[in-house]
Amino acid sequence: MNTPSHPRRLLRAAALATLLVALPSFAADGEKIKIKGLVTAVQGDTITVKDANNATQTITVNADTTYKKTKGLTGAIHEKVGQGALMPGLPVTVEAVPAGAGFSATEVSFKSEDFKVAQQVEAGLAPTTARMDDFGKYEALATAEVLFASGSTAISAAGKADLDALATKAKDTADYQVVLQGFTDSTGDAAANQRLSERRATAVTDYLQQHAGLAPGRVRAGDGMGVAPDAGNGSNAGARKVVVKLVVDKGVQAGKAK
Known part of the structure; x- marks a missing residue:
C-alpha cells in the first residue's frame, strides 16, 4: 500500500485548483x-x-x-x-x-x-456629406434695402427700382427664396414700432408678388423686427427700412452643380 503518495496527490490537486482560479484573470x-x-x-x-x-x-x-x-x-x-x-x-x-x-x-x-x-x-461620400451638412444653410446672392419716410409704409420710386432689380435676378436663379425684415427708427413707443415694422415688411412682400412678378411661394412672409439694431437715438432715416435678400439653399445648389 502506497500511503506516502496520498499527500502528494493532495498537493497536486491544490496546485491545480490554484491554477484554475488564476486562469480567468489571465x-x-x-x-x-x-x-x-x-x-x-x-x-x-x-x-x-x-x-x-x-x-x-x-x-x-x-x-x-x-x-x-x-x-x-x-x-x-x-x-x-x-x-x-x-x-x-x-x-x-x-x-x-x-x-x-x-x-x-x-x-x-x-x-x-x-x-x-x-x-x-470615401471618394464619393465626401462631397455628399458636405452637401448634406449645407442643407438649411442659405447663401445670399443679392441684397436690397428699401428706405421709408418717418411713419410711412409707402415704397419710394428708388425702392421699387431696387426691388425690380432683385426680382429680375431672382427669376434667373433656380430654387431661390426671398426673405425680408422690416425695421423702424427709435422714435415712438415699442408697440407702435413693432406694428410699423410689420406693415413695412408686408408692403414689400406685396410689391414683390403683385408687381415684380415673383411667385408667392418663393417670397417668405416678412418679419417685423421693430427698432433696427443700428437705429441709435432719435430719428434715423437709415433705420427706417426693409432689408430684402435673395438666397439659395447651399445644399440644393451643390446637388445641381454636379
Missing part, C-alpha cells in the same frame, strides 16, 4: 482574440469597429501594431501597409488583447478588394 488580461467587423470611425490611434453581432468595439493601435492588406481568396498573399490605410467603411480582421474597456490591436488585416471599394465610397 484570459481577461492577456488572451488574444479576433474581432471581425466594419470600421465606423478612425480618430487618432483609436478605431471603432462594428462586429458581426452589431456591437461596437473600441480598439487602440500603437507603434507595435502591424497592418496587412491581403490578396487572393486565401489571403495568403499580403503586403504591409501603414495605419493611414484605415478608413470608415473598411471591413477588417483585428487581432487584439483586452485593454481597459476596449482592446489593443496587435494586427489589423483587410482584403485588397475591400480596400478599393472603401476608397471609392
